[in-house]
Amino acid sequence: MSRSLARRGFLGAAAALGATALTAPLTGVAQAATAERALWPESFPLPNGFAPEGITIGCSPYAYFGSLTNGAVHRVSLATGRGRTLHQGLGDGHSTVGLKIDHAERRLFLAGGFSREIRVVDARKGTIVRNYTGIGAENTMVNDVVLTPKAAWFTDSFQPQLYRLSLNRNGDPVGSPVTVPLVGAWQQGGDFTANGIARTPDGRALLVVNTSQDGGVLTRVDTATGAATVVDHGDLRLPYGDGLLLVGNDLYVVQQQLNQIDVIRLNAAGTQGTAVGRITDPRFRIPTTAAAWDDRIYLPNARFDVDPTPTTDYDAVAIAQL
Structure with a gap:
């Protein structure tokens, strides 16, 4: 050597x-x-009377929940289960349904439900940065939201259209929301139709639940044209499909009234998928939406089977990913 x-x-x-x-x-x-x-706790309480619907989790272990009663946003530490109301909301008639936090954890994008509002809230101070009003038509319900690098996209549960709020390079909103009609294979029902929204695994299109069409299906929407195609996911139907959570190629579809989550494994383009699992849990009390942290999925229990009162108890639960 x-x-x-x-x-x-x-x-x-x-x-x-x-x-x-x-x-x-x-x-x-x-x-x-x-x-x-x-x-870390596998369940934790939310304020009495809060009536949660949406949840979002950013890069830090904190969950944000939106209130259907007054639009407030409640922030909870996943490590302790303790929380505080970050944003007080605008009062009765100003719901927060779906919500998402941006990657920088600077902004929360809120879907205002029947108030026909899209609000942008400072994720640290809880103050309103932008409030867009008069969205859609008289019976519009701005339901859920997903973020892409260039826009925030919102569903309308009673109109065959999405709303696109453009974002600049820093993630700040630019201009006002633009209406994008849903065309192609989209079939609008006579009542509640569109619900949850997510990106395809390759990030090139959107996925939107249509709870009315063919017993409840997942659709793929071209962001440039609004053209929808039905995702081939076999015999699985999504009549109560609500929040969508994409983890890798697995799409978790919360079926609220059924108290279950159906998991669809998608191809990269989101055109085809296979049902690979179903999650149920005795703690489910009509969960609506889902967000992930580490290997857990967190869901608020909306309790749509009871009339909300100031003393109605609400909570969120954590389950393991498949």
């Missing part, structure tokens, strides 16, 4: 030993963090 080879072997061994020495503590830290997260 030459001196150069011997020296190289020595340095390689030293590097390997150093890597092992570094890896061991890091592995221990990761294991400790995982063990700590396992102790």
